[in-house]
Amino acid sequence: MSQPTIELVWQTREPALDAARGAVRRGMISLRLLPVWTEWKADDALKPRRLKCDPAGPRMYVNGHLAWTSERGWGDDVALARAIAELRERASRSGPRDPLSRRFKYVVLPSAALALVPKCPLCWIAYASITTAFGLAPLAARRAVLTALTLMLIVAAGAVIWRSIQLHASGPAWTVSAGTVLILFDAHTQGSTTIAYLGLCTVFGAAVWSAWPQSGGEIRRVARPQGTTW
């Protein structure tokens, strides 16, 4: 079985700290483990959040799990060694962490989302509008940013409207116009955030609608140049 990761978290220099160190050391030696451990002080900015401190005294974690607190005292070497052994055994049974759920959460989902979202040119403009619109209010250069936002929205809306005209479908045009009005209204009047989000969602929806493949529509494309790829 591998060497467990033992962590001792303490808040202040107190008599119990040395007692805890002694107990941890004896416990590891009794289990024929290399008597080494990691300590964290409660106010350490780099201390992992999973490790909680206790004003009552040090706490011991084994492989990330709470194994012992000061409430139980640091005099019972046998029980403490048993606690280390149990958590160490549990870790060896459960195998390594970083399970499939973690990979699904951090790799598969974002990848799938990225693969599924529309990637039309107008969509990128819409994404940029949405992602950059957050947090604009407190900016010092608000006036300039608002102007830029207005221009970008007009360009984006104009593009959607132009495509709608080409496809003879007025739905996206009206939708994007409404969304633009909502965003600009909120931006210039500092109204409700809800209105802004509603406007953003409307623009986004209009962009997707506009980019969606049309069964009957015809778009004249420029002939693809020979020897090049898209």
Add this chain to the structure above:
Amino acid sequence: MPDLAPVRARVWSLFLSPSPPQRRRFTAAAAAGRVESPVRIFSTFNDAHVEHALQIAAEFFRIADAALPEDALTAVLDRFEALRDTENPDLLDYALMVFITHHPRGAALTHAIPPLTLRNPELVAPSRAGNEEVSVRKSLSFARWAGMAGTASAVATPFAGGATPSDGLEWYREDPFANEHHSHWHVVYPTRGIPNPANPSQPIFKDRQGEIFFYMHQQMLARYDAERLALGLPRVVPLANYRTPVAVGYNPGQILLEQGFGARAAGVPMADIPGDPTTQPPTPPYLVSEHETRRNNLRTAIAARAYTIVNPPLPMTDVSRVGATVEANGAGIGAVAGAAARTHYGSLHNNGHGTLSVASTDGPGVMTTTATAIRDPVFYEWHKHVDDFYAAFQDGGTPQSFADRPPVKIRKAFDPASRAASSPDILFVFEDQLPATALTNLDAWAETSFGGPQWDTDFTASPQVTSALETAMVQRQLTLADHITTVPIEHLTHRPFVYVCRVDNPSSRPVAITLRVFIAPVIETGGHLASDDRRAWIEMDKFVVRLAAGEKKVAARRGAQSSVIKKPGLMRPETLKELGIEFTAQQLASMSGAGLPAALAARLQPFTGRVVGLSVIAALFSNAEWNIVGPLLGQFARIVPTEQPQRPPQTDSVDDLEQQEASNYCTCGWPYNLLVPRGTPAGVPFRIAVFCTDWQIDQVGGDESCGSLSFCGARDRYPDRRPMGYPFDAPFADPITDVVMANASMAFRDFIIRRIPDVTADD
């Protein structure tokens, strides 16, 4: 493309011209009024003397700049020789060394300066040289010493100098290489700055000069304290009360007395420095009361963390300015705030050397000059007081937070019952126990031996490693400048070793770390362990280790690569047994004249100045088969080069001079033979601590094959952005043990330093 070899040979010879007769000639000429120079006995702690020396150095700079590149060095040496009749010889030597050390063209001559043991052997002669060794001089000095000391014990051993009462630490204070280090360091960092190469009349100061002044001396104190504790003596007490009689006296020994130095009797306090009416303008006396006033002004400033003499008070934020102010006020607040500030805070450190040096009788004490100052026990008391200003400034700062530490891990443990620190990741291995191929690829050997599948193995009890470092005292003969008289001399050495440190990078990104290695004695003193005091920690090394994401790396480093020592650090105790005599370039020339074949002389040339076994010299003259010398030299070529000049750079091209600049600093650094404290035959407990810091923040750089990065820095900038001595440069929020335990990027372990039986030349 001129040949620099003759110029180097000339410099070597100029420095080797015996100093004692030169000093006598100059003193006689000065007494007869034939010399205009006001400097009678040159003191590197006397601001006026240093100013004068730097004016001469500046003249050398100008001469070198004005001459054609191929003539520059010759022109400087011509001027040097012309000044010999009118300037103090020690002052002139100092000026030439400043030129060689700091001028771009002078750098080509770096290795042409003989070591102090050859240049001025009298100054490193042991104070306890017996009367049989100096019998020629005995009759001249007995009356002086006996009459001055006037105590029964001194009369009983009239020629035994050293501390009175003796503390058994003469070997450390009088170590010739430590004295050379101190002397050379003050050439690298003159208190009044160095001539600006762009405008020699204008002095400039080196990067962080005041801070390195504080730090280098603080480290000397930490080492001295460790030696004292090992002998059961208390740590040095600062000489903060200037009226207190200095309990321990110092007699520099017969040979130094003859050089004009005086002995400082025990129980004598520091004294007023008399004025000199012969100078223009007359130099006023410097009173101890004035000294006290300046001390108090500095204390007030540091307590207030502001230079209160300046209106409005200038905040005290730069440790380097504090150091420069305390040292000599050259680059200190005096340089910023003008004469008033210079007078208000004075030149406390330098004048302390002066007031203590005049407390001697029959001549200035050894405290008067950098080549001899550290021989006197009062040097350490005085510098502990100076260091108190450094510590007070540091203590007034913010405690270390270590929030910027890298995400690496070194395993360790602490036993609260025995107070013992342990770590399976910090190991020592003796070099002589390494496989033959290990030294050529240390990292690969370390990885194979301690990494991979053996990562979790605890080697601390393995015969592969050692839990005790070993040292030994070596005795040999020092040849004085007359090339006839020899005196026994002893110095410390140690068994070469390798550090091994296992570092884990569990993070998902590669990191480069600076590994900072310190040691401290684990000895009870004043109710606590010395290792609990941040000022007791001795820097041993500092180097960069790069780890890939998730890598578990075994870093290995030879002690001889230490960032604090003068390079190269090579020493083999077993060969030290065979040390015999030294031979110089002049002696080599004599041997050539006596029939030594030219080809062999050429082979010997690189080894001039080295310590060579008697058997080699005997072989040179007795064996017709000269070719046996080759293998012998191969054997001896590795002997104690810390004291010896290195082989001059191979290039002789003037065009390459700029490239040689960096090698200048190879001559600066703590002596390798003193890297490891001496310990005792029973063993002295020490603790080694390793601190990892983020190299991206530190940016420790520079040529690691060259001089001491820690004590001398690099040519332009100190190669570490953190304060010197980090992390011991500031108070810790918790006891040191707790801080190390609570930081994964730090570790410590206890070990022993054991002194093995003495080695003598006769063994």
